[in-house]
Amino acid sequence: MKKLILALSFFAIPFLLFAQQKSTEVKLYKNKNASIQDRINDLLKRMTIEEKAGQLNQLNGGNFTGPAANDAGQKAKMQMVREGKVGSFLNVTGAIETKAAQKVAVEESRLGIPLLFAFDVIHGYKTIFPIPLAEACSWDIPQIEKNSSIAAKEAAAAGLHWTFAPMCDISNDPRWGRVMEGAGEDTYYGAVVAAARVKGLQGNLNDDAHILSTVKHFAVYGAVEAGREYNNVDVSRFSLWNKYLPPYKAAIDAGAATVMNSFNVFEGVPASGNKYLVKDVLLNKWKFKGFVVSDWSSFSEMINHGYAANGKDAAYKAISAGSMMDMESKVMIENLPQLVKEGKISIQEVDNAVQRILYYKFKLGLFDEPYKFSDEQREAATELSKENRAEARKAADASIVLLKNDHHALPISSSIKKIALIGYYAKSKEDLFDFWIANGSANDAITIYDGLKNKYGNAIEYSQGYNADATTNDELINAAVQSASSSDIVLVNIGISGKMAGEDRALAYPEIPESQIQLLKALQKTGKPIVALVSSGRPLILTKIQLLVSSIVQCWILGTETGNAVADVLSGDYNPSAKTVMSFPYAIGQIPVYYNHFNTNRPLPTDNDGNWYSRYRDIPNAPLFPFGFGLSYTNYEYSNLQINKTAIRSSDELIVKVTVANSGKFDGEEIVQLYIRDVTASLIRPVKELKSFQKIKLKAAEVKEVIFKLTSKDLSFYDSNGILHLEPGAFKVFVGGNSEHVLEKDFIVQ
Ligand code: GLC
Numbered sequence: 001m002k003k004l005i006l007a008l009s010f011f012a013i014p015f016l017l018f019a020q021q022k023s024t025e026v027k028l029y030k031n032k033n034a035s036i037q038d039r040i041n042d043l044l045k046r047m048t049i050e051e052k053a054g055q056l057n058q059l060n061g062g063n064f065t066g067p068a069a070n071d072a073g074q075k076a077k078m079q080m081v082r083e084g085k086v087g088s089f090l091n092v093t094g095a096i097e098t099k100a101a102q103k104v105a106v107e108e109s110r111l112g113i114p115l116l117f118a119f120d121v122i123h124g125y126k127t128i129f130p131i132p133l134a135e136a137c138s139w140d141i142p143q144i145e146k147n148s149s150i151a152a153k154e155a156a157a158a159g160l161h162w163t164f165a166p167m168c169d170i171s172n173d174p175r176w177g178r179v180m181e182g183a184g185e186d187t188y189y190g191a192v193v194a195a196a197r198v199k200g201l202q203g204n205l206n207d208d209a210h211i212l213s214t215v216k217h218f219a220v221y222g223a224v225e226a227g228r229e230y231n232n233v234d235v236s237r238f239s240l241w242n243k244y245l246p247p248y249k250a251a252i253d254a255g256a257a258t259v260m261n262s263f264n265v266f267e268g269v270p271a272s273g274n275k276y277l278v279k280d281v282l283l284n285k286w287k288f289k290g291f292v293v294s295d296w297s298s299f300s301e302m303i304n305h306g307y308a309a310n311g312k313d314a315a316y317k318a319i320s321a322g323s324m325m326d327m328e329s330k331v332m333i334e335n336l337p338q339l340v341k342e343g344k345i346s347i348q349e350v351d352n353a354v355q356r357i358l359y360y361k362f363k364l365g366l367f368d369e370p371y372k373f374s375d376e377q378r379e380a381a382t383e384l385s386k387e388n389r390a391e392a393r394k395a396a397d398a399s400i401v402l403l404k405n406d407h408h409a410l411p412i413s414s415s416i417k418k419i420a421l422i423g424y425y426a427k428s429k430e431d432l433f434d435f436w437i438a439n440g441s442a443n444d445a446i447t448i449y450d451g452l453k454n455k456y457g458n459a460i461e462y463s464q465g466y467n468a469d470a471t472t473n474d475e476l477i478n479a480a481v482q483s484a485s486s487s488d489i490v491l492v493n494i495g496i497s498g499k500m501a502g503e504d505r506a507l508a509y510p511e512i513p514e515s516q517i518q519l520l521k522a523l524q525k526t527g528k529p530i531v532a533l534v535s536s537g538r539p540l541i542l543t544k545i546q547l548l549v550s551s552i553v554q555c556w557i558l559g560t561e562t563g564n565a566v567a568d569v570l571s572g573d574y575n576p577s578a579k580t581v582m583s584f585p586y587a588i589g590q591i592p593v594y595y596n597h598f599n600t601n602r603p604l605p606t607d608n609d610g611n612w613y614s615r616y617r618d619i620p621n622a623p624l625f626p627f628g629f630g631l632s633y634t635n636y637e638y639s640n641l642q643i644n645k646t647a648i649r650s651s652d653e654l655i656v657k658v659t660v661a662n663s664g665k666f667d668g669e670e671i672v673q674l675y676i677r678d679v680t681a682s683l684i685r686p687v688k689e690l691k692s693f694q695k696i697k698l699k700a701a702e703v704k705e706v707i708f709k710l711t712s713k714d715l716s717f718y719d720s721n722g723i724l725h726l727e728p729g730a731f732k733v734f735v736g737g738n739s740e741h742v743l744e745k746d747f748i749v750q
Pocket residue numbers: 090120164216295296503
């Protein structure tokens with residue numbers, strides 16, 4: 001027996017040594033000194049197909065601690081995490097909640113792959129900034145980037161790694177509630193803003209103050225028919241390449257880590273399963289190296305579209321098209337292992353998707369410090385800081401568009417005796433915010449009433465004017481009229497609630513409610529100067545009210561510092577500089593109306609005379625307020641437009657100079673805009689295309705020469721295959737303070 005034990009132990013030694021070495025071996029993927037690619041390759045070898053499918057599975061999270069810890073649904077999600085079947089959660093926020101969930105993934109699953117935590121930080125996390133559409137009206141690119149970097153810093157301090165922003169969808173339809181999330185109707189400007197937002201959110205992704213961005217919604221979501229949410233989209237490849245794709249591409253070129261499929265179809269195929277969009281354009285032509293995430297359940301919703309027969313078919317069509325992570329529909333985790341086992345999807349296709357996700361988990365340092373973003377002290381110190389509020393106020397100041405200011409009713413002197421402030425919204429914190437309030441709180445907000453009280457104190461006399469539901473009555477109107485009658489100026493906060501801005505908030509009537517017009521008509525009879533403060537997440541039809549008021553101040557939805565910013569502008573402490581990035585339609589029937597339209601075969605002559613022209617018989621063709629329009633308390637005069645050549649070759653630069661003078665009494669900032677027109681080409685070109693802009697400071701009476709340089713790329717356009725062309729022929733260059741009132745010069749490309 002002794003000999004047997006001796007013999008067995010002799011043979012057991014190598015196994016014990018191997019086991020001992022195995023257990024002490026630092027698995028390569030856990031070795032922080034190894035390259036990210038080596039760590040990914042090592043990890044992929046160790047993963048089962050179920051674990052790989054898990055990385056492609058993103059679930060809606062919620063809370064997991066406290067009372068939620070005993071919730072059956074939450075416990076089931078945690079069990080899936082233990083089994084390696086979840087790669088990411090959305091809507092898990094805060095250091096405590098994210099740490100709790102991360103610990104389960106890292107310490108209780110077989111391979112300890114950390115989770116990615118994502119959230120819709122669309123315009124601020126705790127300190128809420130102006131909605132993106134308003135922010136874009138500042139044309140202040142450094143400020144726009146800074147706003148995103150502050151949002152990222154607050155989100156990263158709350159355990160988040162990833163936001164589903166920027167939304168890069170071009171839209172010219174204010175019936176669509178999501179115009180609030182973009183940068184307006186212009187392609188070039190949308191691209192510039194998209195890149196700035198990505199840079200602000202991501203930085204270099206080498207610290208714990210930046211997070212992954214998402215280019216969304218890929219693609220053409222902004223072209224929903226009739227502005228109706230989730231509606232059909234049908235645009236040509238000519239429009240796809242020239243109008244819609246450039247902002248997505250600019251965001252990707254700026255380094256965006258992820259791209260989100262849109263809900264809509266393109267050419268009859270849902271974007272989530274659209275090989276042309278995802279594989280051909282995004283992955284193969286643009287060489288996108290990040291990963292693709294679906295929109296909420298957009299994989300399984302291909303069944304509703306009538307494109308997928310069932311969940312398994314949806315999973316197959318999604319990953320075959322190049323899509324990757326499945327937000328909340330679960331078709332990927334439920335079907336991918338079987339699809340691989342059946343040979344319908346190759347393990348290479350799966351690995352290509354999984355390794356992209358793992359790359360960013362390594363890049364963020366989550367394998368080495370999985371809890372580094374979940375720091376309660378840092379969270380408390382970062383959120384809603386004084387500095388962040390100050391930046392939000394600065395951003396809001398620069399987002400407010402002065403659309404009308406007859407008789408210089410504004411600015412309001414600090415020595416004014418009485419200001420009648422009217423309107424339910426002026427005191428309502430709840431109506432200040434849109435759908436994407438993230439973890440902001442209405443309680444933190446400065447209302448318009450608060451802001452004006454801060455600025456003018458007891459000179460402010462408030463009356464409600466109308467109800468929360470925008471209805472009114474004689475009692476409310478009479479009280480408002482009485483207050484107005486004894487005031488020096490009347491401020492009326494009108495518009496629609498911020499709650500009516502964002503997803504699933506399409507409006508067939510994007511206009512000022514009839515009751516508010518009734519209120520304005522009554523106030524007009526007092527003969528006092530009336531200033532309309534318009535709160536909305538979209539351009540509303542202001543045609544009726546503009547005849548009733550002296551001034552119109554488009555306040556959009558401005559976030560936490562709303563009231564202070566409105567007071568800054570009304571008092572002249574900030575001279576309004578913003579210019580609208582979406583046209584304000586003259587009437588609903590005019591929608592979509594946009595500046596970069598085509599000439600048609602029968603353009604309406606400027607004198608609007610004669611018949612058989614492209615026109616309406618009941619309204620003008622022009623919008624009420626055009627793209628790029630916004631007033632100041634001072635005046636800017638443009639003169640002396642010059643170009644260095646009247647004929648250029650494709651390799652030349654065209655140097656454009658213009659003189660801008662501040663001829664008024666206020667210092668201010670002017671947004672000088674440069675547009676071109678390719679008069680004749682193999683594909684028709686718009687009557688104007690924005691190609692550059694400069695926001696310049698001008699003191700009262702100061703004169704500056706502004707210089708632009710145009711290259712061949714600025715003069716080129718895409719064909720339907722996405723090939724860029726510069727064609728010889730006649731061109732025009734325009735420079736001005738908006739898209740309508742411009743100086744122009746002709747030149748040719750030889
Ligand atoms: C929504 C939106 C998308 C958002 C996502 C997660 O349906 O379309 O923009 O990021 O779901 O909330």
